[in-house]
Amino acid sequence: MMGMLRYVDRRNTDCFKWDGLDKTFSRGDLLAMWVADMDFQVPECVRRRLSDYIELGTFGYYNPPAGYYNAFIEWEQKYHGYEVKREWMRFAPGVVPAFNWLVQMLSGEGEAVAIMQPVYYPFMKAIENNGRRLVNCPLLQTDRGYEMDYDGFEETIVREDVKVFIFCSPHNPVGRVWKKDETRRMLDICKRHGVFVISDEIHQDIIMSGNKHVPSAIVGDEAGTYDDILVTLTAATKTFNLAAVQNSIVIIPDKTIRAKWDMFSQGIRITGGNAFGYIAVQAAYEEGRPWFDELLGVIEGNYRYLRERLEAELPDVRVADHEGTYLLWIDFSAYMDKIIAKAAGASGANSADPGAENAAVTAMQHLMEDECGIAVDYGAWFGGSEYAGCIRVNLATCRENIETAADRIIGALK
Ligand SMILES: Cc1ncc(COP(=O)(O)O)c(C=O)c1O
Structure with a gap:
């Protein structure tokens, strides 16, 4: 990346976000957009x-x-x-x-x-x-x-x-x-x-x-x-x-x-x-302030990019008006019937039973992990199945990862 900010491929560095994926998710090879830390090297002064x-x-x-x-x-x-x-x-x-x-x-x-x-x-x-x-x-x-x-x-x-x-x-x-x-x-x-x-x-x-x-x-x-x-x-x-x-x-x-x-x-x-x-x-x-100012620009840019892509291609998605943190809250509830149908149609461990109370929860997992290959924080983690249609995505990574996530989500739901 340009400037002071350096993206690091953290796979195989004993980091929880990338190397701890299989403890929480179905697979260890997902694009990690969950744990709230960054994929950037700390400032040079540190x-x-x-x-x-x-x-x-x-x-x-x-x-x-x-x-x-x-x-x-x-x-x-x-x-x-x-x-x-x-x-x-x-x-x-x-x-x-x-x-x-x-x-x-x-x-x-x-x-x-x-x-x-x-x-x-x-x-x-x-x-x-x-x-x-x-x-x-x-x-x-x-x-x-x-x-x-x-x-x-x-x-x-x-x-x-x-x-x-x-x-x-x-x-x-x-x-x-x-x-x-x-x-x-x-x-x-x-x-x-x-x-x-x-x-x-x-x-x-x-x-x-x-x-x-x-x-x-x-x-x-x-x-x-x-x-x-x-x-x-x-x-x-x-x-x-x-x-x-x-x-x-x-x-x-x-x-x-x-x-x-x-x-x-x-x-x-x-x-x-x-x-x-x-x-x-x-x-x-x-x-560290100059480094941090550059970081803020990258996070804000990632937010704007992801929001524009999702809103342009999935018009019923609700992306939060993001005011702070590097964690973006995205609501796919309007697509839930489709998400549940996809999961029900798929075979494998994560397929959802549309009659089950937590159908939306498992269907969202199926969408993100099996269809998109992405690890996110599921809405349900933050307050139960009421938020099953939502995900929390970590914006503190390189644009390429954000683009990949956008491509995969749009590809799965469009
Ligand atoms: C609101 C909030 N508090 C605390 C933490 C973590 O704090 P610590 O690592 O200092 O225990 C996080 C990390 O995501 C957070 O989002």
């Missing part, structure tokens, strides 16, 4: 600073430098207008561990934790695996795209005695970048009823032009309006393709919540991460 450390060759206990914290604080201030204080920052080896721990800290066994489906499925797991009660307040699908159902949310919170809400901002998988007023309205409801909000903002930087991400922490009229109910989670993971170094940032402005976090993290003895994570993240935030 590779250089990690190489320097490896060359140094002493891997004793690491003391994260002030520069790591400052790099994040400056990034957050410069690109999101959020003034984070050093003493509010805590470490977690991933945003997923962080929200699992927070569910344990902020709610008790059997208590209700809310989400808005369709949503990132580890949210559901965090609730179920920790013995909490899952309460779903689904997003509404309107002419303007997906929106929060404020009245339904408030009514549900009260009825179910919800203690914690896990919020996804920007939203994976529907690609919404919540407007300031939308987030504020949701937070006002939570504040009124004493509900803690875990705001997962891992996708905060991947914002399509014309949209603006506003951190939950600063949507109020005054600084700190929601501090007593809010924890924000973010990381350089999505922005710079750094999932493997397992370094994420927990922002807790409130002293009482912070004390709970500190007691918990002391209890499990995880208060910091490995050197590679700190070094990579610091380098990325300090020097």
Whole structure:
């Protein structure tokens, strides 16, 4: 590719997205457009600073430098207008561990934790695996795209005695970048009823032009309006393709919540991460912006290309108005009869029984895996068979892969 961005063929590199296909799908030779990481090499600054450390060759206990914290604080201030204080920052080896721990800290066994489906499925797991009660307040699908159902949310919170809400901002998988007023309205409801909000903002930087991400922490009229109910989670993971170094940032402005976090993290003895994570993240935030700007252009270009191709050739497809993340939500529900008929007509393990309740789910798998040879995240993963007509496609790859996916899907459905 041109410029700083370099596509890497990651097959046979022990990566989950390409080399772990057969664990989840019927075959290992699919075009991988599922797991939310990128097929691009990280910025040169990250590779250089990690190489320097490896060359140094002493891997004793690491003391994260002030520069790591400052790099994040400056990034957050410069690109999101959020003034984070050093003493509010805590470490977690991933945003997923962080929200699992927070569910344990902020709610008790059997208590209700809310989400808005369709949503990132580890949210559901965090609730179920920790013995909490899952309460779903689904997003509404309107002419303007997906929106929060404020009245339904408030009514549900009260009825179910919800203690914690896990919020996804920007939203994976529907690609919404919540407007300031939308987030504020949701937070006002939570504040009124004493509900803690875990705001997962891992996708905060991947914002399509014309949209603006506003951190939950600063949507109020005054600084700190929601501090007593809010924890924000973010990381350089999505922005710079750094999932493997397992370094994420927990922002807790409130002293009482912070004390709970500190007691918990002391209890499990995880208060910091490995050197590679700190070094990579610091380098990325300090020097990686030009690389990231180029990346954003590629993601936006891939979105526009895929949308135009699908809409031109499959007029009833509904491609989400993509505002943020590199994960595109595409709805093929209008073609479901055809998709089910195709699956029913095919022989083999994935053929669908049109009478079965999950016919749409298996038919979609048949279409993507058997007919198109593509691995995607299925809509049903994000909230059940109601979303069986949808898929989530990863745009953070080379144009050639996007073209291949478009050709195959159009070829199968036209
Ligand atoms: C909303 C959301 N949160 C968290 C993660 C993963 O976080 P981590 O790798 O830091 O555990 C993802 C990855 O897809 C995500 O989409």
